[in-house]
Amino acid sequence: RLFLPPPSATVPDIPDRLEFSQRKAAATATEEPPTKEKEMLVEVEEGLENAAQDYLADLKQEINEALRDRNETSLVTILNHYGPRSEDAWLASLLMQALKDLLPGMFGAELGFLVTTMAYSEIRAVPVWHVLAEAAIEAALLETHPRAITEMAFGFAWVKWQQPDLFALLHVAFSSCLKTATEEQKNVFAWACTRAGQPATRMLGKPSFKVDMNTAGKLWDRLKSLPKSRKSEVQTLKKDPLPLLMMPEAVPMMHCDALIKLANDEKLWVESSELTSKHLDCDLFVSSRSSSTAVLAWHDSNPSVKAVRSWAAHILDVPENFIEPLQLVRYTDGQHIGAHMDWNDERDPDLWVFGQRMATMLVYLSTMPEGSGGETSFGRLGVSVQPQKGTALVWPNVDETGKPERRTIHSARHVEGDKVKYAMNIWVHGQKQPDNSWIKWHRSTPGAGEYSLPSVSFPEVVEHGGSQTGGWKYADHKAFMERLKLHKHTPTRGFFEHLYHEMPQISSVEIIDHVHWLADYMYHLAQKQWNLDTFIDEKEQAKPISSSVPVCQQLTHQVEEDDLDEAFRPFGDLTSLHLPLDRMTGFAKGYCMLEYRTHAEALAALSAMNGSKLKGKPIEVDWLCKEPQTGRDARSRSPHKNAK
Ligand SMILES: O=C(O)CCC(=O)C(=O)O
Ligand SMILES: [Fe+2]
Structure with missing residues (x-):
């Protein structure tokens, strides 16, 4: 049952009402006793009043029902009826009256929904927005529940998107209410706005990208002292420029198995490719991870989850609520994670409420035998670790002052063969994590999608609440991107005509x-890529103790890539060949790096080619990194670089 306006014949329109009130004024101006005319007018007036009261009551009931059921269609229909006709003062005044009556009893969440819906409607009557903006301030000041604030923020962002002209009003309202809001209210509001693709930085500023200095300093002290205080359990893989610790047999096998079983039983695995490349398979979106992920967001009562969390908090000497939900990773043949840092990007909305990831504890849940890939490789630290079930790696993601540290860049190398690699990220923040009952941690968790923009409904939306689709519905975004691709990524006139x-x-x-x-997004991606590219040299120098990367030295300076390709291709699937050139002379520097898909191929090439002649000169072929040292230091598994 939808509220429909009365048939126009019975709507008392304004000229009639004006004429009526003039006549009434004239009639009541005289001091004379009631005339017949006057009696009749009073009757009509009462009739009109009653009719108006009836309409108003109906209207309020309809609005209330639509709000209660979160029925967008119904609410938009009601509002639109008043929108285009809001020049009609009587109808507009009915709506205003209805809103004025209803607003004090509305919760922030309902108000947020109303704001959002008004953004879709054709309502342009500024007085209505004034009423709403005022109510929004009041509600926002009273609201403490993050969910309500979040809904309001999405409404707010949506208005900016749909009706920039009317956004100004809400902006004023929110700016003033934020002055008295608590820090938590403000952060949640900012989080939701940013997630909805409207960071409103002028009003909200930017979230802190760093970890509090004292907290970071304390963590560093702890990491530096652990190898001394727990000599038998903790080894130092690297001291400088940051502590990278290894704890063999840190997590009991029983827990490793139980955690994998939990993720399997509850079907928590989500393929990374589902989140990025597969859905956005345009050249612009390059997925740098091909593993699957399982977030244990609702499993704190599971005994293994409990045990791991309290162990991690104890080791790092931080409160347990600094730890975000455990995240498992799974890699099958050929899967990997490209070079990355674990800390959040400056534009990540999550910084508003979660803060920065201060440290990582990476626990291997399965063992990868030599030759089956899966090593975790820290390019800038020159360290590579072979996964051993139960072993934990620990490192800070920020420096001693709390600033995110780029030298923590790391990658998980391709898994080769049938063995499945499982690992677990325990990410530790520099602050208390909010109660996770209201946050959309992950798309596969209960309640996911609640906070996506109203027209972008779960599960259509890609991860990041639509920020990767610019707040658009995934299907629309995809159509847009496909059309753009056909136009060679140039938004020409033809492109717009087609889309239209x-x-x-x-x-x-x-x-x-x-x-x-999109232009902004690409700029951001390019900047990120540039940041990563600047580390490429270091990454290459410090390739892991790889089972498939031979390096070839003593080459003559005249050697070219084609010569090497010809010589080394016969041994297998040569996946990469890198011949550094001298920047001054343009000739080969004298060494080259080769990468095969498998260890066997690399081994064949190494044995056959070491000592053979290339362009008349004997060459030396060896592994890029030597096997771990034996002897006193053997347990540290710290690789040392071969080629200088
Ligand atoms: O699996 C690994 O070795 C590393 C995983 C990782 O770096 C991550 O998930 O962020
Ligand atoms: Fe990582």
């Missing part, structure tokens, strides 16, 4: 907006 016909539901203004968003 293909997506009648989307206005051209929104399409142009999306192009702008």
Whole structure:
């Protein structure tokens, strides 16, 4: 049952009412006793009043029902009826009255929903927005529940998206209410706005990218002292420029197995490719991970989860609530994770409520025998670790002052063969993590999608609440990207014309907006890539004790890539060949790095080619990194680099 306006014949329109009130005024101005005319007018007036009261009551009931059921269609229909006709003062005043009556009893979440819906509607009557903005301030000040704040923030962001002109009003309202809001309210609000693709940085500023200095300093002290205080359990893989510790047999086998079983039984695994490359298979989105992930967000009461969390907190001497939900990773043949840092990007909305990831404890849940890949490799530290079930690696992600540290860059090398690699990330923040009952931790958790923009419904939306699709519905975004690709990534006139016909539901203004968003997004990606690229040299120098990377030395300076390709290709699938050139002369520097898909191929090439001649000169072929040292230091498994 939808509230429908009364048939126009019975709507008392304004001229009639004006005429009526003039006549009434004239009639009551005289001091004379009631005339017939006057009696009749009073009757009509009462009739009109009653009718108005009836309409108002109906309208309020309809709005309330739509709010209660979160029925967008119904609410938009009601609002639109008043929107285009809001020039009609009587109808507009009815809506205003209805809102004024209802707003004090509304919760922030309902208000947020109302704001959002109004953004879709054609309502342009500024007084209505004034009423709403005022109510929003009041509600926001009273609200403490993050969920309500979040809904309001999404409404707010959505208005900016749909109706920038009306956004200004809400902006004023929220700016003033944020002055008295608690830090937590403000952070949640900012988190939701950013997630909805409207960071509103001028109003909200930026979240802190760093960890509090004292907290970071304390963690560093702890990491430095652990190898001394727990000599038998903790080894130092690296001291400088940051402590990288290894704890063999840290997590009992029983827990390793139980955690994997938990993720399997509850079907928590999500393929990374599902989150990124597969859904956004445009050249612009390059997935750097191919593993699967399982987040144990709702399993704190599981005995193994409990045990691991309290152990981790104890080792690092931090409160347990600094630890985010455990995250398992699974790699099968050919899967890997590209070079990355674990800390959050400066634009990550999560910084608002979770803060930065201060430290990582990486626990291997399965053993990868030599030759089956899966090593964790720290390019800038020159360390590579072979996964051993139960072993934990520990390192800070920030420096001693709390600033995210780029030298923590690391990758998980491709798994080769049938053996499945399992690992677990225990990420420790520099602050208390919020109660996870209201946050969308992950798309596969209960309640996921609740906070995505109203028109972007779970599970259509890609991860990051639509920020990777610019807040668009995934299907629309995909159509947009595909069309753009056909136009060679150039938004030409033809591109807009095509889209205009293909997506009648989307206005051209929104399409142009999306192009702008995309440009911004690409810039951001490029910047990120650039950051990673600057480490490429170091990464290459410090390739892990690899089972498939021979390095070839003593080459003549005249040797070219083609010569090497010809000589080394016969031994197998040569996946990479890197011949560094002298920047001054343009000739080969004298060494080259080769990578085969398998250890066997690399071994064959190494045995056959070491000592053979290339362009008349004997060459030396060896592994890029030597096997771990034996002897006194053997247990540290710290690799040393071969080639200088
Ligand atoms: O599996 C590994 O060895 C590393 C995993 C990792 O770096 C991550 O998930 O962030
Ligand atoms: Fe990582």
